[in-house]
Amino acid sequence: MPRQRLDKIVSALYSGSDEAIKGVYNQELSTVYSILAMAELMSDKNPPYSQMQKRYAYYAKLAITLDCVYMVCPDSISHATGPSYTLSQHACVGTIEALLLRALYMLLNNDPGSAQKVWGNLGLITKLAMSVSDVYSETN
DSSP: OOHHHHHHHHHHHHHOOHHHHTTSOHHHHHHHHHHHHHHHHHOSSSOTTOHHHHHHHHHHHHHHHSSOTTEEOOTTSOTTSOOOOEEOSSOOHHHHHHHHHHHHHHHHHTOTTHHHHHHHHHHHHHHHHHHHHHHHHHHO
């Protein structure tokens, strides 16, 4: 995710404005919340398994489950008008990125049963990545 886009997402989150949030994709929200959860997990200042870390992880999980993984949000869509979704046979790279960060968080969290959850997620991530690579190979 480009730094400028990350800055816009974070400022939209902290603005509290519904209009600002409308221009943010759910995959991007999941990515940001996963990063925040991992930052809380790795922080020396906070106790392990803090409530804030659990809350960020829950928000990331919630955001990624709001849409079907095959709801495409191509980079060509203008973010100024807000998300515009189309149902397709492939996923966008942002979905794969969000799912991969969630899997990494689950591995680092030492949650019971996380290894099995991660293997399931990696299977889904691999299939989605193959669908994205198929799309790029068809266009070239």
